[in-house]
Amino acid sequence: MLAACRGAPAGGGAASADPPTAAATSAPAPAPSSAPPAAASAAAPAAPASAAATPCGALGCLAEEYDAIVRAGPDAVTAMLEMIARLTAVKAKALLARDAAAGKMVIAYGGALHNDVAPRPGRERWSFGPELSTFTGGKYVELDIIVREFIKDSxxxxxxxxxxxxxxxxxxxxxxxxxxxxxxxxxxxxxxx
Known part of the structure; x- marks a missing residue:
């Protein structure tokens, strides 16, 4: 099973295969944390040395990929969104392909739209959700984690x-x-x- 989580900076977590359709629980709010969840960082292999000086070192991007974003000029944000989705999918599929991953969950945390199972039109290249859903035979779960106070009428x-x-x-x-x-x-x- 694969769960991909995204959310506001104060959140983190995992998804289960069969959460209820709608529910309210008495779970306490998690304490804010600036550190990524341990499950996400523990599962990821070290980034190549060439990526160490780039902001995307945790995803394992190469300096050339980062340089392409810098050279993209006004399209840099789009190029970065596409790169994040692509590299996350590559990393998650590599982790899932390990023999030790059989029957286990891989969690990808982060992003405001990268984990969408059904991205809005025009945003398909920014999401790893459809690719990982196909790769896992439909055992992919998108979980958006939201701090209530961040929700605005906008x-x-x-x-x-x-x-x-x-x-x-x-x-x-x-x-x-x-x-x-x-x-x-x-x-x-x-x-x-």
Whole structure:
């Protein structure tokens, strides 16, 4: 099974194969942390020496890939989004292909859109979700982890499929789980204060 997680800086976590369709639980809000989850960093092999001086060393990108982003000029953000999705897919598939990975979960944490199972039109190259879903035979789970206080009434948030069903005042002290599409889950933390 493969779980890919993304979320706000205060979150982290994993997905299970069969989470409930919609739920509210009494789970406490996690303590903020600036460190990545141990499962994600422990599973990743060391980056090549040539990537050590680049901002993408953890993904194992080569200096040439980073240089291509720098040279992309006004298209640099798009080039970086595509590179992150591509390298994450390569790394996750390599980890899943290991004999020791049989029956285990690989977690990829990070990104605001890279793990989408069904990316919005025009954003397909920014997501590793469809490729990893195919690679795992459909055993891929997208989990978006969101700090409740970050949710605003803005165009960006309103564009998300679960937003019309979210009521900030309903279950403020409980975690809320949405299942907006098959293999796609959104976990909203309880109010932090």
């Amino acid at each position: 165009e960006t948030w309103r564009a998300l499929p679960w937003y019309p069903h979210f009521d900030r005042e309903e279950h403020p002290n409980k975690a809320v789980l949405f299942n907006p599409a098959p293999g796609s889950y959104v976990l909203i933390f309880p109010r932090s204060s």
